[in-house]
Amino acid sequence: MGECVVCSGHFEASFVAVDFRTITNALPLPAKTDKPDFLHTMQVFKFGGASLKDAAGIRNVANILQRHRDKSLVIVVSAMGKTTNALEAVVAAHYKQDGQAQVLLDAIKEQHYAVMRELFPPKHEVFAAVNDAFVEAEWVLEEPPAANYDYAYDQIVCVGELVSSRIAAAYLNYVGLPTQWLDARDVIITDNTYREGWVLWDKTKPNALRIIPPMLEKSPFVLTQGFIASSTENFTTTLGREGSDYSAAIFSFCLDAESMTIWKDVPGVLNADPRLFENTIKLDRLSYREAIEMTYYGAQVIHPKTIKPLQNKSIPLYVKSFLDPEAPGTEISSDVDETYPPIVVVEKNQTLLHIITNDYSFVAEQHIARLFAELSELRIFVNVMQNTAISFTICVPNIPDRIEKFIQRIADQFYVKRQDGLELITVRHYNEETIANLKKGRIVLFEERLRNTLQMVVKNVPAVERREVELERAKG
Ligand code: ADP
Ligand code: ASP
Ligand code: MG
Numbered sequence: 088m089g090e091c092v093v094c095s096g097h098f099e100a101s102f103v104a105v106d107f108r109t110i111t112n113a114l115p116l117p118a119k120t121d122k123p124d125f126l127h128t129m130q131v132f133k134f135g136g137a138s139l140k141d142a143a144g145i146r147n148v149a150n151i152l153q154r155h156r157d158k159s160l161v162i163v164v165s166a167m168g169k170t171t172n173a174l175e176a177v178v179a180a181h182y183k184q185d186g187q188a189q190v191l192l193d194a195i196k197e198q199h200y201a202v203m204r205e206l207f208p209p210k211h212e213v214f215a216a217v218n219d220a221f222v223e224a225e226w227v228l229e230e231p232p233a234a235n236y237d238y239a240y241d242q243i244v245c246v247g248e249l250v251s252s253r254i255a256a257a258y259l260n261y262v263g264l265p266t267q268w269l270d271a272r273d274v275i276i277t278d279n280t281y282r283e284g285w286v287l288w289d290k291t292k293p294n295a296l297r298i299i300p301p302m303l304e305k306s307p308f309v310l311t312q313g314f315i316a317s318s319t320e321n322f323t324t325t326l327g328r329e330g331s332d333y334s335a336a337i338f339s340f341c342l343d344a345e346s347m348t349i350w351k352d353v354p355g356v357l358n359a360d361p362r363l364f365e366n367t368i369k370l371d372r373l374s375y376r377e378a379i380e381m382t383y384y385g386a387q388v389i390h391p392k393t394i395k396p397l398q399n400k401s402i403p404l405y406v407k408s409f410l411d412p413e414a415p416g417t418e419i420s421s422d423v424d425e426t427y428p429p430i431v432v433v434e435k436n437q438t439l440l441h442i443i444t445n446d447y448s449f450v451a452e453q454h455i456a457r458l459f460a461e462l463s464e465l466r467i468f469v470n471v472m473q474n475t476a477i478s479f480t481i482c483v484p485n486i487p488d489r490i491e492k493f494i495q496r497i498a499d500q501f502y503v504k505r506q507d508g509l510e511l512i513t514v515r516h517y518n519e520e521t522i523a524n525l526k527k528g529r530i531v532l533f534e535e536r537l538r539n540t541l542q543m544v545v546k547n548v549p550a551v552e553r554r555e556v557e558l559e560r561a562k563g
Pocket of ligand 2: 135136165166171172247313314327328329330331332
């Protein structure tokens with residue numbers, strides 16, 4: 088048994104270092120490992136919603152895979168385009184019971200059918216497989232809303248990945264790339280924290296090792312879903328929004344993949360979100376540590392939980408462009424000794440909570456312990472914190488119902504001043520010029536500088552601009 092660095096639990100070590108020669112000289116030397124060659128070189132590829140957003144996208148993915156047809160690959164796919172957002176609206180309508188849930192689901196179905204009509208002949212079996220997946224979601228809509236919203240959410244929203252994976256696998260087979268479809272829920276097992284399942288590694292890893300190698304032996308491509316998993320009671324769970332990158336890392340970890348590649352609509356990891364900033368540059372190499380820091384503070388290009396399982400097994404992660412698949416992208420691995428440019432991460436929709444003791448007593452350890460116990464129970468994630476003698480300030484994502492509950496729960500001891508509509512800007516490897524640029528048009532409410540990292544919580548205040556008009560003189 089070994090200590091699992093990911094789950095802090097125990098697992099059966101896959102290879103135990105035993106020198107058989109000390110047991111008996113008569114035995115031949117053991118083989119290097121007991122793994123067949125195709126498992127030594129297997130890789131994990133992940134294609135996100137942007138790469139699969141329409142029929143042209145799926146054709147492009149097939150073209151990329153065509154170039155890797157000699158590899159053993161586990162291919163992880165997300166829902167197509169913005170399907171998950173659309174399915175979230177179905178769940179919300181189901182709870183309103185306003186008759187719109189089925190209408191919204193029908194629109195999602197039609198989008199998928201339109202893509203299938205472009206890719207397949209009319210009688211192709213994929214139509215029935217996709218229809219079956221939608222029927223399962225419809226069964227949930229026929230029942231009155233379950234008491235647990237998050238549970239119902241997972242049972243409905245999973246259909247996005249189930250149908251995209253059916254379509255992608257069928258298309259690869261259709262164009263001559265033999266591909267087996269795998270239900271990720273047979274492999275990835277979580278606790279029953281719906282919408283944010285916590286992976287049970289001691290169940291997931293044996294499943295992966297039992298199910299996937301025999302499939303890869305049969306034919307080199309296995310295609311499965313990101314984001315979705317199963318509870319031990321066989322209910323569908325999900326791993327949190329944008330969680331498909333994390334799914335791919337789970338498969339990579341369990342199977343000791345040679346590498347993992349995520350295919351995005353950007354040339355690689357850039358030093359800032361190109362939707363928010365001009366003049367971004369691509370980072371050719373990044374250390375796991377730098378990648379963890381960036382994603383922890385909200386760099387949306389990679390899901391924050393992705394890096395740790397890969398780092399634990401020294402599996403390199405490549406971030407590459409599905410629009411320019413031959414370009415080198417970004418490599419994330421260990422011991423990268425690089426000087427980084429300033430790297431900027433912006434998290435929008437933040438709230439500052441200034442928490443002050445009701446009786447003006449000092450904020451002491453027992454206060455902080457209580458505050459964190461409440462925050463952790465309500466699953467409120469603290470991005471930055473600071474304290475003075477009688478106050479404690481935290482910056483958290485604005486999730487209104489959870490924040491309101493938090494304020495109510497601590498009202499006996501604390502008074503809370505709240506500011507919404509803020510941005511958290513984190514700058515790694517900062518210089519004064521970058522900071523000055525970022526502060527333009529903003530009021531800084533909170534700032535903290537460490538050697539490598541500067542964080543500020545800001546409010547956008549567009550600079551006033553002079554109007555060139557003559558004002559009428561006051562009469563007098
Ligand atoms: P997926 O299709 O896998 O879901 P995402 O849309 O989640 O892909 O992630 C890719 C997007 O992340 C890019 O289109 C880009 O706008 C955004 N992004 C944010 N920060 C960065 C960054 N530092 N480098 C590259 N892309 C970034
Ligand atoms: N489809 C899911 C989402 O949009 C998971 C993912 O894309 O990574 O959040
Ligand atoms: Mg995404």
